[in-house]
Amino acid sequence: MASQLPLGLKLGFTAWVLIWAPSYWVLLGPDNFLWLCDLASLLLWLGLLIESRRLVSMQLLAVTLVGALWTLDVAVAALIGMHPIGGTEYMFDSASPALVRGLSLFHLWLPVVAGYAVWRLGYDHRAIYWQTGLTWLVIPLSYWLTAPEHNINWVQGPFGQSQTSLEPCWYLVALMLAWPLVLYLPIHLLMLAIMRWRSHHRGA
Template identity: 40%
Template sequence: MTLMEPISLLFTTKILVTLFVAVLVPVYWKHYGPQNFLWLSDIGLFLTCLALWFQSPLLVSMAIIGILPFEVMWVIDFCYQLLRGSKWLGVSDYMFDSHYSAFLRGLSLFHIVMPVIWIVCLIYWGYDVRAFYYQTALFWVVIILTYLLTDPKENINWVFMPQTQGWRWLLPQFWLAILLIGSPLFLFWPLHSLLKTSF
């Protein structure tokens, strides 16, 4: 592979992702409202677009350690329902809801594409060891804003699990603390440690 091939691939991917975001944002804004952009998956899409334009290993690394685990769960859940016709986690249920147009549901297939882009960028650019700290800070901001600004019925980023699941034994604030502390410790840090030694 020549040097020009990765450069050409990067340029093409950058343009395609940018055009996709330009379509997705107004459509999602109209159908779901601005609060929908607080979903970690949407944050990951925006990080990807910025990373491609600025060729930033840091932004890609942040997406990988902080959002990839959730994207993997979405993809597995989607494939399980697609192949088995039954629910697993339920995070991709809307993809099989005919109340949403095929076009609107099709836009959500970025959940499958983004991890591929992240991994390719990781291979070419390497891992930025600052990612754990930046992603943890970003995650805290997003989760707190989600808790303060969104409708509990939407349960964006699963911040309202006690309310939506009827967990009366668990205080909502305690669940929020579990998310804020547990995700960096048990999701981000293990991935960070693995990538730091591998890349």
């Protein structure tokens, strides 16, 4: 079967991963790859290479709203010096390596790549179940295996801040429920609507 994704996209993304992943490993450590957005880069890379509808659909859910919120926070902070959401303060911290800040710009274009791949391959409506399952695996691992001060996937508190309002176990449960409901479900519903519209117009 003929490839549905351009070879140039696969080669370009592979080159990006070969630069980004070793740099993050050295500068930030291996536990940083438990961030769902960082994990999404690796899974999207695999999805592009093997043209997996499921994998690219999962990562579209993982990165679209996260990327939009990250971009909004950085843009507002750059314009007025205030972070409306939080979590991107490192982008303006001179103590953070410039290479890390530069490579973090992948939050801007990762949703575009995922969206293009889904447009070409189609959307897997089961992706929300798979991505939710992955999230429910990664969030507890982030809590158990990483340093609390890193607050990976906000397991210590939302918006990059520690929380003390809830017991840690109840906060984790709330986080695991909120992540798919707030970040994945809206994109899932949007993609179902787009695919229905696309199928209707193809059949017209």
